[in-house]
Amino acid sequence: MTEAQAPESRPVSPTARSMWRGSRLFVLLGLLMVALATAVVLLGPEDGNERYLDPADTSLQGSKALAELLRARGVQVDRVDSVEAARALGGDRLLFVTDTVYVDEHELAELPGDRLLVDRWSLSELAPQVREVPEPVRERSRAPECSLPAATAAGSAYIGGVAFRIPPGGSGCYPSRLGWALVSYPHGTGTTTVVGSATFMTNMRLPEDGNAALAINLLDTGKPVTWLVRPENPPPGDLAGSGGRSFYDLLPPNIGWSLVMACVAVALVAFWRGRRLGPVVVERLPVVVRxxxxxxxxxxxxxxxxxxxxxxxxxxxxxxxxxxxxxxxxxxxxxxxxxxxxxxxxxxxxxxxxxxxxxxxxxxxxxxxxxxxxxxxxxxxxxxx
Known part of the structure; x- marks a missing residue:
């Protein structure tokens, strides 16, 4: 009589191949995040010697071309890097704020005159009536679609980045799905204008579309321009300067929803790619069956x-x-x-x-x-x- 052949046992401990299959998606996502972070650090607007929106910088991210165009039109442009220097200029001027990381926003808000803001972190003090839309806007060429003279005379411009809701008594230009990339409204001592992105003012984008016309129209108001930039040698200590902004103040307003969506996405991926039960494991029988x-x-x-x-x-x-x-x-x-x-x-x-x-x-x-x-x-x- 023949005897039934006993089935072979199979190992159930994880192998290198099975571990790679189960974790490769998370490894790829981690590598992608590292690559994006590296790209932001290496290709950021303030990398190396480039000084973003600095009227003395000739790099692609600088704004010396715009400053020279304004001076050629007879506009006085004064570059400052502190509230004390801006206050010392005195008089009825246009305050162009490009960076407020190392300045006291409370003291800056006390300066009289018109304001042009491209630093979204300064809205709470310098433009408290402007509310940011919690959805980023892609930068591209946009038509003004408004009655603001500075925008209608310039036409389309490369703008976007952040969108805002129109404050009471104000006007908006360059609309997106939920807001406007440029808003302007009157305040106690002048007019405040907020721009979602100032890329159109850089040396790289200034010759395109109506970028130069829009930048000149916003800055050439018949008043001297106080151009506030980040100091070349920032003081040590808190990045927020004497303003006392915390890390959470520097985060975008929609960061909470982004974290929730990221957690949901990770949970779905884990459920989708999680380890399933393998085949049934058979063991060698202890007896011989005829x-x-x-x-x-x-x-x-x-x-x-x-x-x-x-x-x-x-x-x-x-x-x-x-x-x-x-x-x-x-x-x-x-x-x-x-x-x-x-x-x-x-x-x-x-x-x-x-x-x-x-x-x-x-x-x-x-x-x-x-x-x-x-x-x-x-x-x-x-x-x-």
């Missing part, structure tokens, strides 16, 4: 269900499959050919052979036993000849 036990067990099931027809079909199909190659017949041989070959080989009655292999199923258990014995007899005779 192959005949399977046949005996199936026979008992057939007997309990009185499935004589199915038992006879299984018995006949197995015998025909074993007899056909021994008789020199192909697998598709017809029943008459099989019966004739068996009768010629063994000398048995063809009608009895045909009834045993292709006849109706037996009606009782005795007939089933007789059928099994006769089929076994036929197989023995064919094998012995």
């Amino acid at each position: 192959a005949a036990e399977t046949v005996e067990g199936r026979g008992r099931l057939y007997r309990a269900r009185k499935a004589r027809a199915r038992s006879a079909d299984a018995l006949r199909a197995g015998a025909i499959d074993r007899l056909t190659p021994r008789l020199g017949l192909g697998p598709g041989a017809h029943g008459q050919e099989v019966v004739a070959a068996i009768a010629a080989r063994t000398g048995e009655d063809p009608q009895r052979v045909g009834a045993a292999l292709y006849g109706p199923p037996p009606e009782d258990d005795e007939g089933m036993v007789a059928l099994a014995g006769y089929v076994d007899q036929i197989e023995r005779k064919v094998s012995e000849l």
Whole structure:
């Protein structure tokens, strides 16, 4: 008798390949974040010797070209890097604020005159009536679509970045889906204008579209310009200077929703790419099972269900499959050919052979036993000849 072959056991400990499959998405996301952070650091507007919106800087991020155009039109441009220097100039002037990281915004808000703001962090003190839209706006060429003379005379300009809601009594230009990239409104001592992005004022973007016209129109108001920039040698200590801004004050207003969406995205990715249960693990059986036990067990099931027809079909199909190659017949041989070959080989009655292999199923258990014995007899005779 043959013995049933015991199945092989399979290891279930994680391999290097399975660990890579489970964590590759998180590794790729981490590498992407590192690449983006590196790009921001290396390609930021204030990298190296470039000084963003500095009227004395000739780099692509500087604004010396704009300052020279204003001076050619007779506008007095004074570059300052502190509130004290701006206050010392005195008089009715236009305060152009490009950076407030190292200045006291409370003292800066006390200066009289018009204001042009491109530093979104200074809105709470210098433009308290302006509210930022919590959705960033892509910078691109936009039409003014407003009645503000400075914008309508310039036409389309490369602007965007941040959008604002129009304050009471004010006007807005260069609209986006939820707000305006430029808003202007009157305050106690003059007019305050807020721009979502000042890229159009840089040496790189100034020649495009109506950028130069818009920048000149905003700064050439018939008043001297106090151009406030970040100091070249900032004082050590708190970046917010004496204004006392905390780290949370420097974060965008929509950072909370961004973190919530990031957490939801991470949870969905973890649920999607999480480790699933593997295939069923089979173990080596502790005992040897005889192959005949399977046949005996199936026979008992057939007997309990009185499935004589199915038992006879299984018995006949197995015998025909074993007899056909021994008789020199192909697998598709017809029943008459099989019966004739068996009768010629063994000398048995063809009608009895045909009834045993292709006849109706037996009606009782005795007939089933007789059928099994006769089929076994036929197989023995064919094998012995």
